[in-house]
Amino acid sequence: MAYESIEGKTALITGGAQGIGLGIAEAFAGAGASVIITGRDVDKLGAAREKLGGNTETILHDIRDVEGSPGVINKVVELRGALDILVNNAGVGLFKPVSETTLGDFDLMFETNVRGLFTLTNAAIGELKRTRGNIINIGSASAKRGMKAWSVYSATKAAVLMLTELWAKELAPDVRVNTLSPGGVDTPIFDKAFGGKKDEVMPRVHSQHLMKKAGTPADIGRAALYLATEDWITGTNMVIDGGLYHMI
Numbered sequence: 055m056a057y058e059s060i061e062g063k064t065a066l067i068t069g070g071a072q073g074i075g076l077g078i079a080e081a082f083a084g085a086g087a088s089v090i091i092t093g094r095d096v097d098k099l100g101a102a103r104e105k106l107g108g109n110t111e112t113i114l115h116d117i118r119d120v121e122g123s124p125g126v127i128n129k130v131v132e133l134r135g136a137l138d139i140l141v142n143n144a145g146v147g148l149f150k151p152v153s154e155t156t157l158g159d160f161d162l163m164f165e166t167n168v169r170g171l172f173t174l175t176n177a178a179i180g181e182l183k184r185t186r187g188n189i190i191n192i193g194s195a196s197a198k199r200g201m202k203a204w205s206v207y208s209a210t211k212a213a214v215l216m217l218t219e220l221w222a223k224e225l226a227p228d229v230r231v232n233t234l235s236p237g238g239v240d241t242p243i244f245d246k247a248f249g250g251k252k253d254e255v256m257p258r259v260h261s262q263h264l265m266k267k268a269g270t271p272a273d274i275g276r277a278a279l280y281l282a283t284e285d286w287i288t289g290t291n292m293v294i295d296g297g298l299y300h301m302i
């Protein structure tokens with residue numbers, strides 16, 4: 055395997071203003087990449103940009119706005135002249151028993167985690183072929199072994215796994231495509247998923263891992279940096295989960 059420096063490369067990270075996306079943005083920026091993050095909240099994007107430093111750009115985009123996807127990629131090329139790495143990170147998880155999951159919940163998760171990811175990738179393929187770039191799709195350990203009440207969220211992430219595998223086949227050898235599947239990572243997603251009760255939920259999340267602790271966005275950032283820079287890895291699913299898989 056050859057290590058490809060990320061220095062000077064342009065990375066687009068969806069949902070990069072907080073949580074795992076911000077952890078990845080910090081790892082990439084720290085290694086010298088030019089980072090562009092997307093999100094729906096101008097204030098959060100501005101705060102993240104400040105944290106990440108001068109070379110960071112932000113693009114306001116709701117990943118469910120599929121008509122807007124080509125415009126996002128065009129903007130990246132306009133700003134930086136190229137797109138080298140696409141990190142499809144933006145995602146949403148609502149953890150509810152199937153009997154309580156509405157069609158609206160189902161659509162929100164599939165439109166964000168699958169439809170939006172598909173559309174942005176579709177728009178980026180031409181540019182990534184030109185730069186011989188790579189794609190990292192953020193999946194989840196739950197794609198392979200989920201918990202009760204995670205059925206729809208886990209199904210979206212199982213879809214991401216298969217999209218990754220087949221895109222890797224289709225796009226090789228020009229573009230590498232990999233999934234990065236975290237276990238429980240301490241981010242605001244738990245507040246959104248459990249009605250603002252993250253503090254109550256986190257002790258249980260920590261205990262669900264063999265390592266007895268949830269991951270951090272920085273843990274996922276380091277793994278993403280590895281996938282972005284090792285040029286002989288494609289079509290893989292890197293599970294980074296503190297041993298969660300063996301506990302559920």
Ligand SMILES: NC(=O)c1ccc[n+]([C@@H]2O[C@H](COP(=O)([O-])OP(=O)(O)OC[C@H]3O[C@@H](n4cnc5c(N)ncnc54)[C@H](OP(=O)(O)O)[C@@H]3O)[C@@H](O)[C@H]2O)c1
Pocket residue numbers: 068069070071072073074075092093094095098115116117118143144145146147166192193194195235236237238239240241242243244246
């Ligand atoms: N945390 C975990 O335990 C865990 C485990 C496995 C996988 N994951 C996956 O990791 C990814 C990041 O999750 P996280 O834990 O960092 O969650 P988070 O803190 O809630 O962050 C989610 C990010 O996605 C963005 N996002 C959500 N809906 C969006 C939309 N419609 N358009 C644009 N951006 C949108 C959010 O941005 P705005 O709301 O500001 O627009 C936010 O930046 C997700 O794909 C999630 O499924 C998380």
